[in-house]
Amino acid sequence: MVWVAAFLWAVAAVLHSAQADEVAALYQAYWAGMPAGEIRLTLRDDPAAYRDEIAIRSEGLARLLSRFRASVVSEGRLPAGLAPAPHRYDAVYDLRKRRDRRLSMNFVPRAGGPQATGLSGEAVIADRGPPDTSKKPPLAERFRTNVLDPLSALAAIRQELRRGNRGSFTIPVYDGARRFDVQVQVLPKRAGDTVLPLTLTLAPIAGFKGESGEDGDPDDSPRPVALTISDDQRLMPLSMSVSLGYLPLVVQLSRWCGATAPCPW
Numbered sequence: 001m002v003w004v005a006a007f008l009w010a011v012a013a014v015l016h017s018a019q020a021d022e023v024a025a026l027y028q029a030y031w032a033g034m035p036a037g038e039i040r041l042t043l044r045d046d047p048a049a050y051r052d053e054i055a056i057r058s059e060g061l062a063r064l065l066s067r068f069r070a071s072v073v074s075e076g077r078l079p080a081g082l083a084p085a086p087h088r089y090d091a092v093y094d095l096r097k098r099r100d101r102r103l104s105m106n107f108v109p110r111a112g113g114p115q116a117t118g119l120s121g122e123a124v125i126a127d128r129g130p131p132d133t134s135k136k137p138p139l140a141e142r143f144r145t146n147v148l149d150p151l152s153a154l155a156a157i158r159q160e161l162r163r164g165n166r167g168s169f170t171i172p173v174y175d176g177a178r179r180f181d182v183q184v185q186v187l188p189k190r191a192g193d194t195v196l197p198l199t200l201t202l203a204p205i206a207g208f209k210g211e212s213g214e215d216g217d218p219d220d221s222p223r224p225v226a227l228t229i230s231d232d233q234r235l236m237p238l239s240m241s242v243s244l245g246y247l248p249l250v251v252q253l254s255r256w257c258g259a260t261a262p263c264p265w
Helices: 002-018 060-066 150-162
Strands: 021-031 034-045 049-058 069-077 085-095 098-111 122-128 168-174 179-186 195-206 223-230 237-244 247-257
Touching: 034 060, 034 150, 034 247, 049 060, 049 150, 069 150, 085 150, 150 168, 150 179, 150 223
Parallel strands: none
Antiparallel strands: 021 034, 021 247, 034 049, 049 069, 069 085, 085 098, 098 122, 168 179, 179 195, 195 223, 223 237, 237 247
């Protein structure tokens, strides 16, 4: 029976090596220098697919004003040599008196659609799923074609960095209401540093306020974001800063989560 035990051990070793890599961390958010919320981010990759999750709960003044909390899941494929191909995006959130709101998107191949790509001539359209509770009409189909959801955009950044891209690239994003480009620039890393600094510019395309006016609405202006990512196998976000309502929003890594120190919520 020794050979049977050896065989089972070998199978278990192969299965273990084929398991998806998962990394999770907790973050603290500050708005105008005051605690604004906690964020839990979990990224799960295997050679062909990904599943990313983020949970947010507000605190302090931000909680008093908004009562905001949310949980988001994004799933898709990682085709070799291509951008991530999202399958579904689901966000459940509470905001003030609006409770249990749902943003649901399915990414559906459609033959002969606008901007059709690939040998199959198929375009991929972001359509609302049955659970969606959005009341705002979706954007025109051309703005929802061959796009990524916000969490898949993070998967795309990590994939480009994993390939060794240390230059610039652009990611088309649709969040269910707005279409924008994420213009990514990887900045030079200081010698001996273990952090990759990036500059992101969120460039509005459609669905923003003030599109037809010249009132300087910040929602329809390009928005710079400073992002740092760990320069290791995890490629995990470490910090982010962006202006929100003319005030700085800063998100910083609090601690890693794992088997010996699981996330508390």
